[in-house]
Amino acid sequence: MASEAIAQVLAGSPAERVLDRTLRDHRHLSREQRQALKEAVYNVGLWRRRLGFLLGREDATPPFLLYALLHGLSGVPAAEAATLAGLGAGPPPVLNPGEPPTLALRASLPDWLADHFARELGPEADAFCAHLNVPGPITLRANPLRTSREALAQRLLTEGVTTRPGPWSPLALHVEGPRPNLYGLPSLREGLFEVQDEGSQLLGLLVEARPGETVLDLCAGAGGKTLLLGAELKDAGRLMAYDPDPERLDRLLQRSSRAGLTHVQVLRKPPEPGLDADRVLVDAPCSELGSLRRGPDLRFRASPDVLAHFPPLQQDILQHAGDLVRPGGRLVYATCTVNRAENEDLVTAFLAARPEFHLVRPGAGWLAPACVRDGFLFVTPHRHGTDAFFAAVMERSAG
Ligand SMILES: C[S@@+](CC[C@H](N)C(=O)[O-])C[C@H]1O[C@@H](n2cnc3c(N)ncnc32)[C@H](O)[C@@H]1O
Incomplete structure (x- = not known):
């Protein structure tokens, strides 16, 4: 059963969906067996290239990959690993000793992606890629319309969830210990928090929305950042959210009423130039490598084309956004990727075409300098414990 599920993941089916389906079809499994299946599917799915190196072949079948995982990476004795992996009789294969010679094999990434990260991050590429193989923390964002971070931490304790404050966002709490069933917690239903990566929280905070202002979330999706913008506005002001995907906007509306936001104006058509917003956030569609x-x-379902796919769309959206900001207003451009073509280069091209905009320091007065690189926000798993995010904060000249 594990081999079949692994084969589906190796063939390109999303691991999460394969696992859900397999567990549904095998309801009799014990808790331990379910956990073992999950780990086998996730870890072989993740480590497939490194396991291929251990076995000396890239095209090894699931039982051999599972064997290499158990014996080579987890240290289970060879004979036991062979039985657990379902290898037939005969001596189990001898694994390649030593460290894999390339970043792609060490971090189990497609070659094109490892090469890309090496170009982008230079000497930090190894550390960055290693952190892509460690699951991120579960991070919550306190909803300041309903509570404070400290009060939320106390409330969660009474619900059996221990947290610690995040180092970068003043609203972040990281969950400690085993993963709780957050969706069963009354505090979530009461809108006291949202689940949101700490880096993602920073993007919303960079807008620095103030009560009474007109704020537009131009790529609002299901509202992860809109909710934060509304809380910053203290629900006083004009908050507009646009996204071309109507289902995401429907979800945004549901989430905003739970969070206590009464004034979100969902735009079903793109806003017209001349809106004169005080602040516009462009949380752009991107390659999502962060x-x-x-x-x-x-990583195995992405294709190299993704690196060049988004900049034309991103430039269009950013140009559109530039027409919506009032003189003296602020424009924040953000992505969750590591790709200069979608980040620094894109903003540089925008600023060259639109001299009425200039770059300002992100989060002056509150954002830790460690989150700023070359005048842009840039956070990464290996340095900040967040997913990777980029943001540029720009202002339009008043004159
Ligand atoms: C990174 S996601 C936004 C996530 C969202 N801000 C959040 O925090 O949950 C990018 C969004 O851009 C939207 N998008 C795609 N093309 C767009 C366009 N031309 N104008 C505005 N938004 C667009 C996508 O539908 C997607 O929801």
Whole structure:
């Protein structure tokens, strides 16, 4: 059963879906067996290239990959690993000794992606890629319309969830210990918090929305950042959210009423130039290479074309956004990727075409300098414990 599920993941089916389906079809499994199946599917899905190196072949079948995982990476004795993996009789294969010679094999990434990260991050590429193989923490964002971070931590304790404050966002709490069933907690139903990566929280905070202002979330999706913008506005002001995906906007509306936001104006058509917003957030569609640690197989389902796919769309959206900001207003451009073509280069091209905009220091007065690189926000798993995010904060000249 594990071999079949692994084969599906190796063939490109999303690991999470394969696992859900397999567990549904095998309801008789014990808790321990379910956990073992989950670990086998996730870890072989994730480590497939490194396991291929251990076995000396890239095209090894699931039982051999499972054997290499158990014996080579987890230290289970060879004979026991062979039995657990379901290898037939005969001596189990001898594994390649030593460290894999390339970043792609060490971190179990496709070659094109490892090469890309090496170009982007230079000497830090190894540390960055290693952190893509460690699951991120579960991070909550306190909803300041309903509570404070400290009061939320106390409330969660009474619900059996221990947390610690995040180092970068003043609203972040990281869950400690085993993963709780957050969706069963009354505090979630009461809108006291949202689940949101700490880096993602920073993007919303960089807008620095103030009560009474007109704020537009131009790529609002299901509202992860809109909710934060509304809380910053203290629900006093004009908050607009646009996204071309109507289902995401429907979800945004449901979430905003739970969070206590009464004034979100959902736009079903793109806003017209001349809106004169005080602040516009562009949380752009992107290649999403900053969140690869969120799934064991995301890296293998991406294709190299993704690196060049988004900049034309991002430039269009940013140009549109520039027409919506009032003189003296603020424009924040953000992505969850590590790709200069979608980040620094894109903003540089925008600023060259639109001299009325200039770059300002992100989060002046509150954002830790460690979150700023070359005038942009740039956070990463290996340095900050967050997913990777980029943001540029720009202002439009008043004159
Ligand atoms: C990174 S996601 C936004 C996530 C969201 N801000 C959040 O925090 O949950 C990018 C969004 O951009 C939207 N998008 C795609 N094309 C767009 C366009 N031309 N204008 C505005 N938004 C667009 C996508 O539908 C997607 O929801």
